[in-house]
Amino acid sequence: AQSVTQLDSQVPVFEEAPVELRCNYSSSVSVYLFWYVQYPNQGLQLLLKYLSGSTLVKGINGFEAEFNKSQTSFHLRKPSVHISDTAEYFCAVTHHGSSNTGKLIFGQGTTLQVKP
Amino acid sequence: KAGVTQTPRYLIKTRGQQVTLSCSPISGHRSVSWYQQTPGQGLQFLFEYFSETQRNKGNFPGRFSGRQFSNSRSEMNVSTLELGDSALYLCASSLQGAGDEQYFGPGTRLTVT
Numbered sequence: 764a765q766s767v768t769q770l771d772s773q774v775p776v777f778e779e780a781p782v783e784l785r786c787n788y789s790s791s792v793s794v795y796l797f798w799y800v801q802y803p804n805q806g807l808q809l810l811l812k813y814l815s816g817s818t819l820v821k822g823i824n825g826f827e828a829e830f831n832k833s834q835t836s837f838h839l840r841k842p843s844v845h846i847s848d849t850a851e852y853f854c855a856v857t858h859h860g861s862s863n864t865g866k867l868i869f870g871q872g873t874t875l876q877v878k879p
Numbered sequence: 880k881a882g883v884t885q886t887p888r889y890l891i892k893t894r895g896q897q898v899t900l901s902c903s904p905i906s907g908h909r910s911v912s913w914y915q916q917t918p919g920q921g922l923q924f925l926f927e928y929f930s931e932t933q934r935n936k937g938n939f940p941g942r943f944s945g946r947q948f949s950n951s952r953s954e955m956n957v958s959t960l961e962l963g964d965s966a967l968y969l970c971a972s973s974l975q976g977a978g979d980e981q982y983f984g985p986g987t988r989l990t991v992t
Contacts, residue, residue: 795978806883806969806983814978853922857978864934865912865927865976872921 765790769870784839786854796837797855849877883984891990897958900987904972911953916967965991
């Protein structure tokens with residue numbers, strides 16, 4: 764069975780500082796990995812995805828993530844955050860297979876609080 | 880291209896009633912997935928439809944059901960509502976489902992009193 768663990772429920776950071784949101788996954792098969800962001804009273808917006816190939820993935824709004832197969836991690840990073848990055852961030856995993864169609868397994872979420 | 884739309888955005892129901900939520904996917908997307916989001920349980924997969932067929936189902940009771948129409952629009956129904964069904968219900972569409980990135984709608988906030 765697949766699972767996702769987001770290691771921090773809340774991450775406070777000052778504006779223009781770097782940030783890392785941590786995500787570890789568990790799966791016995793090859794995975795696809797995603798990071799989504801949710802602003803208050805909105806749905807989820809895709810930040811970036813790892814399907815295959817280069818382990819460093821760049822996404823929207825200056826975010827990037829690195830897939831580490833040996834450590835089963837997919838941490839999200841941004842070198843300099845803005846107030847507007849304050850939101851909840853979700854790591855999600857799926858794999859290609861008939862038993863898993865259309866199903867994303869999400870972590871519990873990390874609230875990023877950017878302070879001025 | 881228009882995004883995923885969900886109606887209604889907010890809904891208040893009484894215990895024991897039933898409710899139907901609607902989701903219109905992005906044009907050309909054939910897979911629609913539904914999720915329940917609550918503060919306690921987080922985001923949980925309900926089911927996925929593709930070409931009018933349910934292909935995958937999460938671990939929810941039979942009170943939760945859905946369907947998909949020939950134009951890929953999907954509806955979700957919850958019968959005999961319980962207080963614990965209060966949640967944000969999100970639908971997401973993708974091209975084929977498996978491994979594709981999912982695009983989410985804004986959600987329907989259901990409150991059961």
